[in-house]
Amino acid sequence: MIKYQEIAWDIRKNILAGKYLSGEQLPLEKEMCKQYGVSRITIKKAVDELVKLGFVIKRRGSGTFVKSIDDEEAKDLSVARQFTGFTETNKGKEIRTEIVKFDIVHPDNEIAAKLQIATDDFVYDIIRVRFADEIPIVIEYTKMPINLIPGIKHDVLLKSIYFYIQCQLKLKIQSAHRSIRAILPNELEQQHLKVAGTFPLLEVEQIAFLDDGRAFEYSISHHRSDQIVFKTVSIRQ
Amino acid sequence: MIKYQEIAWDIRKNILAGKYLSGEQLPLEKEMCKQYGVSRITIKKAVDELVKLGFVIKRRGSGTFVKSIDDEEAKDLSVARQFTGFTETNKGKEIRTEIVKFDIVHPDNEIAAKLQIATDDFVYDIIRVRFADEIPIVIEYTKMPINLIPGIKHDVLLKSIYFYIQCQLKLKIQSAHRSIRAILPNELEQQHLKVAGTFPLLEVEQIAFLDDGRAFEYSISHHRSDQIVFKTVSIRQ
DNA sequence: GAGTGGTCTAGACCACCCC
DNA sequence: GGGTGGTCTAGACCACTCG
Known part of the structure; x- marks a missing residue:
């Protein structure tokens, strides 16, 4: 396994276990080098992962500190939503x-x-x-070039297009550029999402890219606002 | 200046100038080392910046490629919204x-x-x-500990709290954890934002942190949906 | 002035891709 | 098999913070 990810995981585990408390200083990078038996760049990379996730902050000249977050927020940071950013309320549902x-x-x-x-x-x-669980969550409008993603049939759409792209076509999805707005449903959407015309929706406009840089999908999704939240951590550069 | 940022800026400039086209491969890291006279880690850090911004992708075993994006999308990536993530429609307005x-x-x-x-x-x-320009954009509900941010008066609120925190108190803002939803306005908000009760709003719930890790602000903002878009780039890990 | 994290080097080996 | 980017080392110097 990759060392810096293992170390990041270990430090994160210690934070969640309360070994390092909110606001407390982490051991110095030099000390962690000895503790884990690696070079300083590796420790730096591990801690930078935790900065990106939102668990700690670093200050040149001072040290590295655990952020003042409550347990609920810590739980939020722990779920693996680095790629999607979305939290839906339908875990374990049909x-x-x-x-x-x-x-x-x-x-x-x-x-x-x-x-x-x-x-x-x-x-x-x-x-x-x-x-x-038979509650409508989202309506998705998707456009994809047939050259890039050949062979889509009804049964693919009934399962997951992304699963088909990755497992059948053996292509890799690299990133997505998104714009998020609040809107109201049109008549078609009111019927399909079973909501009134005054029920707000979260619109996600997205361009998705393969790992060779080609755009393979343009989509607009309209999510029922009671079924989705978009969560994100922004770090000042 | 910092070398890797200068190099990242230079490569970005070349992409925008059309020196590297959509889908084209960038020079190898080794070649760039010679070209810029730096070590490979420095080149890697520079290119990683462009991956984060959404301009290029990297593939081990293949190379680095410019993403297939149109000019409008490239412009979006270029505006400095790494911290905020927001694009408002009120540049140069009063x-x-x-x-x-x-x-x-x-x-x-x-x-x-x-x-x-x-x-x-x-x-x-x-x-x-x-x-x-006299159009209501957003209503903000803010809670801040007076211990952390002392001395706020009316004139601070009329300008910018963030300006006061950074320029007067000399504190540094490090990050923000956000949740984004779609909602409808209550009666107070209908009056203040001058919209109907059926006009959708973008809700941003935020905890903001200083560079010592302490949370200094909890706020909820309700934005008029015709005045704000939240833009983001997600990279699969 | 002592100590922190940030940047950078010159090199090594590895995992992966494509021919 | 040849070439790509990913990880890692052992060290150096720098920018910054704090007493």
């Missing part, structure tokens, strides 16, 4: 997907630009509704 | 602040826990409305 639309079309100018393809290329045009 | 409430109270249990203080400590209890 997931079902309903396909509203599944066509192949030419992209308009805007979507061609966002996916960096030509307007005479083809894209899937997909609309799906996701349920957790 | 900002005004209205103070709705300004008291000192004891925190309730929840807020005491989030700020890691006792319920018999004191906190400022502030409600403000911010305008851009």
Whole structure:
């Protein structure tokens, strides 16, 4: 295993176990070098992981300190949401997907630009509704180039497109660029999400990228506001 | 200046200038070492900055590639929103602040826990409305321990609390932990934000931290959905 | 002035990709 | 098998904080 991740995990474990308390100073980097038997750069990389996650802060000239957070916040930081950033209220629930639309079309100018393809290329045009324990959670409008992601069929959409991309096509998803807004549902969405026209939704506009840098998905998701929260940690540079 | 930041800036400049095109491979790390006259770790750190910003991706065994993004997206990545994550539509507009409430109270249990203080400590209890060119943008509910941030008066609230904390008190703001949801306004907010009861708002719940790790602010902001977007780049680990 | 974390070097070996 | 980026070392000097 990778040393710096193991060390980061170990320090994190000590913080959660209360071995290092809120506001307390961590051992010096030099001391940790001896303790774990590694060089200083490795310790630095490990602690930097914890800074990114939001557990500790570092100050040149002073030291490294555990942040003043309560147990609930610490739990939030611990769940693995580094990639998604989302916390949904449907763990362990039964997931079902309903396909509203599944066509192949030419992209308009805007979507061609966002996916960096030509307007005479083809894209899937997909609309799906996701349920957790029969409660509608989100409606997703997805456009994907058929060249990049060939062979999508109904049964793929009923499960997970991402699963298909990674496990069947053996492609790797690298990142997503997102814009988040608050909106109201249109009539179609009121029906599918079973909410009133005055029920607020969280809109997530997203471009997703493969690990060779190509954009493979442009999607807009409208989430029921009672079923989703977006959580994030921002560090000043 | 710091070498890796200068190099990151230079590569970013070349990407924006079209010297490296979408999908194109960057020079190898070894070559860049020669080109810039630095060691490989320094080049690595520079390129990692561009990965974080969303301009490029790296693949072990293959190389580093410019992401397939259009000019608009590239512009988005270029604006300095690494800390805030927000894009507001009020650049160069006249900002005004209205103070709705300004008291000192004891925190309730929840807020005491989030700020890691006792319920018999004191906190400022502030409600403000911010305008851009006389359009109401956001209503902010703020709680701050008076011990950490002493001396706040009306004129501080009319300008910027953050300016006061950093320039007057000489404290440094290190990070913020945020939760984002979609909601509807209550009656007070309908009046202050000049919107109907069915107008969606973006709620941002935030705990902010100083660079010694202490939580100095708990705030809830309700933004008019037509005036704010939250933008973010997520990288899979 | 003593001690902290930040940056940087010159080199090594490893995991992974593609031919 | 040849080449990529990822991890790691053992050391150096620097910028910053604090007494």
